[in-house]
Amino acid sequence: MSPLPKGIAATAAAVRKGQISALAVAEATLAVLRAGDGPIGAVVTLLEARARADAARIDAALARGEDPGPLAGVPIGLKALFDVAGQPTTAGAAMRADAPPAAADAELLARFTAAGAVPVAILNMDEYAYGFVTVNAHYGTTRNPRDTARLAGGSSGGSAAAVAAGLLPLALGSDTNGSIRVPASLCGTYGFRPAFGSVPVAGSFPFVHCLDTLGPFTASLEDLRLAMEVSLARPLPAAEGALKVARLGGWFVDHAIDAFEEGFAAIAAVLGALPMADLPKVEAARAAAFLITGHDGGALHREELTRRPLAFDPEVRDRLLAGCLVPDALRAEAGAFGDRFRASALALLEKYDVLLAPSVPDVAPLIADPFIHTGFGRAPARANLGLLAQPISLAGLPVLAAPLQRPDGLPLGLQLIGAPGCEGQLFALAARLEAAGVLA
Amino acid sequence: MSAAADFAARARDEAAIAAAAAAQGLTLPAQCLPGIAANLAILADRARVLAEALAAEQEPGA
Numbered sequence: 001m002s003p004l005p006k007g008i009a010a011t012a013a014a015v016r017k018g019q020i021s022a023l024a025v026a027e028a029t030l031a032v033l034r035a036g037d038g039p040i041g042a043v044v045t046l047l048e049a050r051a052r053a054d055a056a057r058i059d060a061a062l063a064r065g066e067d068p069g070p071l072a073g074v075p076i077g078l079k080a081l082f083d084v085a086g087q088p089t090t091a092g093a094a095m096r097a098d099a100p101p102a103a104a105d106a107e108l109l110a111r112f113t114a115a116g117a118v119p120v121a122i123l124n125m126d127e128y129a130y131g132f133v134t135v136n137a138h139y140g141t142t143r144n145p146r147d148t149a150r151l152a153g154g155s156s157g158g159s160a161a162a163v164a165a166g167l168l169p170l171a172l173g174s175d176t177n178g179s180i181r182v183p184a185s186l187c188g189t190y191g192f193r194p195a196f197g198s199v200p201v202a203g204s205f206p207f208v209h210c211l212d213t214l215g216p217f218t219a220s221l222e223d224l225r226l227a228m229e230v231s232l233a234r235p236l237p238a239a240e241g242a243l244k245v246a247r248l249g250g251w252f253v254d255h256a257i258d259a260f261e262e263g264f265a266a267i268a269a270v271l272g273a274l275p276m277a278d279l280p281k282v283e284a285a286r287a288a289a290f291l292i293t294g295h296d297g298g299a300l301h302r303e304e305l306t307r308r309p310l311a312f313d314p315e316v317r318d319r320l321l322a323g324c325l326v327p328d329a330l331r332a333e334a335g336a337f338g339d340r341f342r343a344s345a346l347a348l349l350e351k352y353d354v355l356l357a358p359s360v361p362d363v364a365p366l367i368a369d370p371f372i373h374t375g376f377g378r379a380p381a382r383a384n385l386g387l388l389a390q391p392i393s394l395a396g397l398p399v400l401a402a403p404l405q406r407p408d409g410l411p412l413g414l415q416l417i418g419a420p421g422c423e424g425q426l427f428a429l430a431a432r433l434e435a436a437g438v439l440a
Numbered sequence: 441m442s443a444a445a446d447f448a449a450r451a452r453d454e455a456a457i458a459a460a461a462a463a464q465g466l467t468l469p470a471q472c473l474p475g476i477a478a479n480l481a482i483l484a485d486r487a488r489v490l491a492e493a494l495a496a497e498q499e500p501g502a
Binding site: 281283284286287288290291294302305306309310314315317318319321322323324325326327329330332333334337383 | 442443444446447451457460461464465466467468469472475476478479480482483485486487489490492493494
């Protein structure tokens with residue numbers, strides 16, 4: 001069997017040049033997943049027949065002299081809430097294991113397969129995406145590849161862990177309140193939460209309609225750019241001129257462990273200066289996002305909660321039932337506050353091009369002791385891993401999640417936050433920090 | 441009083457919880473009650489934070 005090229009760009013280049021067939025890449029990847037996933041628990045379903053059929057189509061296209069696209073033969077994993085033609089879309093819920101198979105791929109997945117990507121696996125998640133830990137009562141716990149005694153984070157934990165473990169070069173996840181940024185940070189991968197509404201969500205199982213986004217995980221910044229260009233269906237132009245960059249203060253400093261300071265000092269050294277910026281009412285924004293999520297998530301599942309509550313993962317069920325009791329009037333207040341918070345965030349982004357903040361307060365917590373350090377003290381991981389990601393979700397902004405270079409420590413991730421439509425600036429700054437050795 | 445402040449004040453009241461659930465046709469299984477109460481306590485705290493921010497917006501000069 002041919003050795004697998006590393007990463008998306010290298011794999012697609014090798015396939016397009018005929019150095020390796022797409023089928024050989026698919027077979028090797030399936031073998032890697034079968035052999036390597038045991039201690040991680042990222043994979044729910046291997047898509048063996050689908051992978052072979054899609055790879056054969058790509059090889060046939062190449063044989064006819066056609067270009068299968070920029071992701072030719074690149075294996076891709078899907079969080080279990082994406083529609084995959086012929087498979088039930090479980091969203092991590094055992095009660096949906098016998099749901100009718102999806103008639104077609106999710107729209108975002110279709111963009112990737114049109115670019116030549118080959119679906120190979122469905123990946124684990126918190127049930128119905130309601131969690132930051134990927135501890136699933138039915139499909140098991142996904143473990144962190146950097147230390148399998150620790151949580152991978154969630155709810156897209158299977159996607160982050162599969163990429164971090166080197167099992168896959170590319171995986172898709174969803175981010176409602178931080179479900180891409182949290183596991184990317186804990187596992188040490190790159191990830192991207194797109195601006196709300198900029199990437200299609202059709203054909204994915206919803207959670208909170210006004211916050212849901214879909215995005216990729218990769219092992220490198222170069223691969224993330226490629227994946228985001230496919231996701232957005234447009235090239236990301238290079239940013240021109242010097243970028244105005246600031247670090248978010250207050251809440252984002254108070255609730256992050258001191259280990260982040262080394263990273264921010266290194267960034268300040270690269271940029272020459274790193275002013276602190278104030279985003280007002282962040283704690284209330286987090287509260288509003290939490291309440292909207294409870295209300296809308298509860299409403300989405302109310303019928304099943306009434307009909308068969310005991311079929312849910314107990315942790316998720318009790319959160320959803322509590323959410324059902326959030327009054328509509330409170331939901332309306334939280335939504336209106338969210339509109340004002342978004343306006344204040346966009347106003348701040350008229351002054352700065354990129355805002356920096358930690359993605360999570362702490363490193364990955366132990367599975368056996370799921371607590372993290374925050375400004376409130378020792379706090380339960382499940383409710384608090386999204387402390388720094390959730391407010392940005394409410395503002396609907398695009399966020400590049402990037403791992404800090406920490407050769408001797410567990411991964412810690414940064415949020416590079418920008419204005420919608422200005423994603424190229426996030427990549428420009430990340431490239432500069434990567435070149436300087438600040439990002440992994 | 442804002443809806444946030446009202447919810448923050450009432451979300452730990454068992455009778456109010458039962459009434460709100462009944463109004464929606466929801467039956468809360470007995471084994472779920474401790475978990476629901478714990479999650480309602482978190483939601484009540486979030487509502488308190490939001491209520492304080494909303495009240496601050498109403499202050500003169502805000």
